[in-house]
Amino acid sequence: MSAIETPEAEPASVDRLRMSYEEYKHWQHEGGLTEWIDGEIHIYVPPTILHQRIAAFLLFLLQGFVRLHRLGEVLAAPVTMRVLPGGTAREPDLFFLASEHHDRLTDTELNGPADLAVEIVSDESVSRDKDDKLYEYQAGSVREYWIIDPRPNRKRADFFVLDQNGMYQPVPVADGVYHSMVLPKFWLKVDWLWAEEPNPLTALAEVVGVDQLIKAIQSVA
Numbered sequence: 001m002s003a004i005e006t007p008e009a010e011p012a013s014v015d016r017l018r019m020s021y022e023e024y025k026h027w028q029h030e031g032g033l034t035e036w037i038d039g040e041i042h043i044y045v046p047p048t049i050l051h052q053r054i055a056a057f058l059l060f061l062l063q064g065f066v067r068l069h070r071l072g073e074v075l076a077a078p079v080t081m082r083v084l085p086g087g088t089a090r091e092p093d094l095f096f097l098a099s100e101h102h103d104r105l106t107d108t109e110l111n112g113p114a115d116l117a118v119e120i121v122s123d124e125s126v127s128r129d130k131d132d133k134l135y136e137y138q139a140g141s142v143r144e145y146w147i148i149d150p151r152p153n154r155k156r157a158d159f160f161v162l163d164q165n166g167m168y169q170p171v172p173v174a175d176g177v178y179h180s181m182v183l184p185k186f187w188l189k190v191d192w193l194w195a196e197e198p199n200p201l202t203a204l205a206e207v208v209g210v211d212q213l214i215k216a217i218q219s220v221a
Contacts, residue, residue, distance in 0.1 A: 083137060116183065118145075146159050
């Protein structure tokens with residue numbers, strides 16, 4: 001896709017409640033994704049099984065790689081990220097925070113941008129992930145942004161990195177493999193995302209090498 005593409009329409013969020021951000025931080029909700037946007041809580045429908053499978057695969061793969069190379073931390077939703085002070089409170093499906101930026105992470109949220117954010121598209125999140133969050137993450141200097149769309153007949157993965165002017169530029173996928181700009185030596189076969197039962201352990205061994213993975217396992221055994 002181009003750097004900015006107009007997404008198709010999507011269903012509205014399930015519900016909205018007005019409250020301050022401080023009230024939101026202490027608000028209790030069970031089930032479904034919530035985000036704080038312009039003084040309103042947006043409550044979304046729970047994720048699909050397909051969404052969760054891809055999220056679990058990427059979490060295992062990214063956490064394994066990051067831990068092996070001691071690069072920082074990978075966390076999954078629900079963790080609030082506010083890329084700009086006083087701005088929208090989002091909950092990326094996954095994000096990577098480099099060790100040198102660990103001071104942005106509190107006991108309850110990420111105050112400031114992640115180095116890499118990943119969103120997995122569902123029917124109700126199309127414009128939110130491909131439009132709203134793209135602009136917000138760009139403005140907040142999230143250095144790399146992945147948009148994974150696993151929906152039937154739409155399987156697509158788009159990757160963006162900030163250029164020297166702070167604008168997202170799409171990164172081409174060569175021969176079905178994406179090489180991360182933020183995670184040195186990390187690469188991803190896009191077809192792994194569409195597998196019926198993606199195996200994160202096999203994928204991690206392929207990315208880092210079987211010998212290195214075995215050594216890492218033995219060192220903590």
